[in-house]
Amino acid sequence: MTLTSFGPANRIKRSAETHPLTWRLRDDGEAVWLDEYQAKNGYAAARKAFADMAQDDIVQTVKDSGLKGRGGAGFPTGVKWGLMPKDESINIRYLLCNADEMEPNTWKDRMLMEQLPHLLIEGMLISARALKTYRGYIFLRGEYTTAAKHLNRAVEEAKAAGLLGKNILGSGFDFELFVHTGAGRYICGEETALINSLEGRRANPRSKPPFPAAVGVWGKPTCVNNVETLCNVPAIIADGVDWYKSLAREGSEDMGTKLMGFSGKVKNPGLWELPFGVTGRELFEDYAGGMRDGYKLKCWQPGGAGTGFLLPEHLDAQMYAGGIAKVGTRMGTGLAMAVDDSVNMVSLLRNMEEFFARESCGFCTPCRDGLPWSVKLLRAIENGEGQAGDIETLLGLVGFLGPGKTFCAHAPGAVEPLGSAIKYFRPEFEAGIAPTRAVVPPLAKPIVAGA
Template sequence: MSDRRKALRYRSRILQSEDERRPETHPLTWRLHDDGRVVNLEDYRAQEGYEALEAVLKGDPKAVIAAMKEANVRGRGGAGFSAGLKWSLTLQGGDMPRGYLVCNADEMEPGTFKDRLVMEQQPHLLIEGMIIGAYANNSKMGYIFLRGEYVECAHVLNQALAEAREAGWLGTDIAGSGFDFDIVLHSGAGRYICGEETALISSLEGKRANPRAKPPFPGQSGAWGKPTVVNNVETLCNVPAVMLKGSDWYQQLSGDRTDDGGTKLYGVSGPVQRPGLWELPMGTTGQEILELAGGVRNGRKLKAWLPGGASTGFLIPEHLELPLDFDTVGKEGSRLGTGLLTVVTEDQSMVSVMRNLEQFFARESCGWCTPCRDGLPWVVKLLQALECGEGEEGDIEMLAKLAKDNGPGLTFCAHAPGAAMPLETALKHFRHEFEQGIRHPRRAAHADPIPVGEI
């Protein structure tokens, strides 16, 4: 193995030992090797691999959807929509053509690297989850839409797909069930907008990655006009354990922390002692995760944190005791998103942090609608002026207006609202830092320069 591959695998290792991970408590990671080796087909089969699929293929596809709804498996890609409910809305049966199941493995959200762990080290868990999902949704073909930069993931997944085909888990008449299904790996060109499911479908079809109007939803008319289910990597990886051990078991994994069932791949990035990933019960608090990461590095103090990637709203230290589930975080004006925390310390300028984030969102806009195409570059220009201490009176009010104009329901897709949320919450909690960037504020003859910290 090359040094490059060793380095890639090391960086995506989960920060829990094999002794800490058990099948009854860690359905996503208990098979992983501490040294980062890939769990190949032989290893996977020896540890309950494809047993859920064998059982499912003997039963009614509707039972799979019912179990997913009862387990309350919510989408782990950021939206938190019930996977079982989404599957129940997919048109199938009668004269309906067989459709497609697409795995969203684009993972372009800044600060997020959880799906990479599973794909690099445990590809057969994803493959089994996709086959079960395809059986439930009467899909004839599956696609893994992979972020183009994930070269190591592509290598591992292609090997695993070949193993699965040779063993009869993909192709015609899977396990003698009469069900036909195969999976193709598709590497994207590297666009953040492809994380939006309809833009992903457009790109998969060979078109420009622009989002589509809904309705019709992909479950009714998706890829090539056929019923299409799009789920995140982590969401699909939950499926085999739910089908093998039951919805009640899955619900109990989170204990009394939350009504959301199961576990979550939580993580931390930024200036902490141990950036990385942990599989923890859904509803684990931000404080617990930060402690697992060893706390903030070099005695610095926490100023703010994003709970689930760059498109979520900033929370402050007093929010660390909240359970990180979809509904609780939503009530605080943010979103759980991908569940990977990004830490901001007291020596970092929130204006600089926001300028950095908004530059990313402005660059990644597909340009399809005016508020996003024109509004986000305007936001960047205002932030650049404030960062340099050259802002004007009214700039902060204009930032607030632009954030509102890019809010939910006012743009074609969720890209612009995702860019607006961190800006709105940064202005809410740290407006004084933005005010320091105004060149001639009304109440002061001179404004202090903004400290440009690590971003």
Template sequence: MASNASLRYRCQLWQTARERQPETHPLTWRLREDNTRIDLDDYLAKDGYAAVRETLGQQSPQDVIETMKTANVRGRGGGGFSAGMKWSLTMQGEGIPRGYLVCNADEMEPGTFKDRLLLEQQPHLLIEGMILGAYANNSAYGYIFLRGEYVEAARSIDKALAEAREAGWLGTDIAGSGFDFDIALHTGAGRYICGEETALISSLEGGRANPRTKPPFPGQSGAWGKPTVVNNVETLCNVPGVMRHGADWYQGLSGERSDDGGTKLYGVSGQVERAGLWELPIGTPGQEILERAGGMRAGKSLKAWLPGGGSTGFLLPEHLELPLDFDTIGKQGSRLGTGLLTVVTEEQSIVSLLRNLESFFARESCGWCTPCRDGLPWTVKILESLERGEGEVGDLELLQELAGDLGPGKTFCAHAPGASMPLSSALKHFRDEFERGVSHPSRAAHEDPIPVGNV
């Protein structure tokens, strides 16, 4: 695991206060230049909780849902599903018990660190978003399910929750609206599978983090059998701006770049000059983000990149010109995912990098279904042999078959399909590197071994 110092560096937002304005940077305009937490007084001085005052008691929960649907706020955790549509499916009505709103802050996607910025420095924005989401979904209580290693984020959230509770923004009769809602912080035990919403719910209840059969979906029967909505940190942080300024404003933030609405926290990690984050209109091309990162480090050239974490497919340098939104990247056989680019240089071995990724996915499998439990370790063993130059004839075809068996619709949840995407794309774009790992009796002794890059 990376040290706190390195993680903090990677959470650097490379935009000055002058660049970040309320009209164009709803997620980050309040952030301080010294990267310290925004307390309640600072947040209130910059229109904090204004959306709660203006929405609760003045608009109906259905009004909030319709605004979110019109704004087209798509899930920022990687799935890209419409948050408003998701909320519209929550079971409500007479005789239906009030349920729960859960914030998925279990940020364990390889190469991803965007939520940490918001959790550490702007927790009140998340709390305000959760209040609005709870109002729309008739939720009685909220949970922030936080990655256990995010110790600084836990401290920040704890302080913000206490401040909000003392000031009356959490608890009974919020803003005189008659709406009651409170939030608890729950730190996880460090399992990637908790990014899957039903596994998260199982863990929150105190059970093993195994996914559940759907249907019923959490919106009908989730935590403790009650209607439950699970949203990502960045998704919820968009809600106050949408409710304050409206759906048309939110749609206008992306302009002509994308049909999706709003901004996105994009980032870059790897061999670039300035690893970090930027809040930009969704649909910003990858090339612009790479340029903001100062380009590749001196002497390094780009071979491939992952558009949004380890569970997305490899793309090539020519794909940098594409707008980074959900549908455009999906048409290239990858996913936008979390929108944080991981660059791969020419001297890095795709086989080694992939072995590293698949080892992570194999270790993080909950073991519930056979393709994932057995297929991922099998994939790792083959990749290890290829990495040593000891692969056998037929290994590449076997890897391709395994990738298909791990794909969508073949496993209990999306863990294995996520793991298969970088595998399938690597075999497609860099098959020659895999072939060099196959041992041939006639291979000349002077041939160079497969390169093992620093991944």
């Protein structure tokens, strides 16, 4: 995993003015622990929030900044915070960090937790102050063992420094923070499935409403935010709304910067902090270096396996939610994947749908039965045993499992790449349909014994 500088060819160095998420990173890739983090202005934003800002002012500042969720859904963070109850008599509230990063082709949160664990803790501390939550949990993907180790060490460092626990910074505010490792289910990326899992229940999504802000963990008001989302909070508090908004490129409706990346057979696969509004072409050519010698770009996904495929001519789209929507799909997590010209799309989709079918919680029928059905059809087509009508059936499944047709967004995300692959590469699917077998017509009259 690499994280290079803001500008092409390393001409522009990371700085606090342009890289709120990554300017503190060490060149050797080692974690930034408490002493170094504080030497790099760490926890200054938390001290400002505790000393100089009312709790509602913190919420309003985040709302005014235009910060949106960085986990893929893109819901406005300040609006979500505003849903938490105002009733001061409710003294048990929770803040959950969604660190169950299981989206294929996505690894941005892992980098933040492994190398800048205190940035996440500071973001959660400020958020807890704003939301009046007394306890927080980092729900971490179980396979992220290094992140778990680093986060637990950072939590202990923060406790010893009086930045977590009782009477933080002499404010009278208490906040405990725990790292909870999950058992490894993709569905836990959905916030209510995450809550069920944290409670020790099966990881099924919950019916909404009520929303977690009203009835969340153990029935109490709860706010769930993504790792990268929470890591944006300290810079917003420290440097203000106008500065944060100025980071995005002209034309972008999303504010600030975003961790973006490219995987696949590109020359320089990696992860970079870039302003919203850069084009896919800049990301692909200037940062990822284009395709490796001998390979040609066939198509690409802009933000994880649950986003639709785009063609090379779509690279000029701006990388923000509305910009990617203009070319027919979603921004997702912002970590793109290049598909080279040696890849058969049927095989790729069969592999993807196998993952999504396996990770379905099984709660609702369209997802539970529809995704395995798509795998069965794709496997037959892949083996040259598809039947006439199979492609139409797959497209029917894309519609039946689309937005609003299932209990949560798992199935719509699973079939979005399938629909786009058939749209752009239908001949590859048609090539797997077996020739129609000759059918022997029935006899005109039944043969009667003895006739």
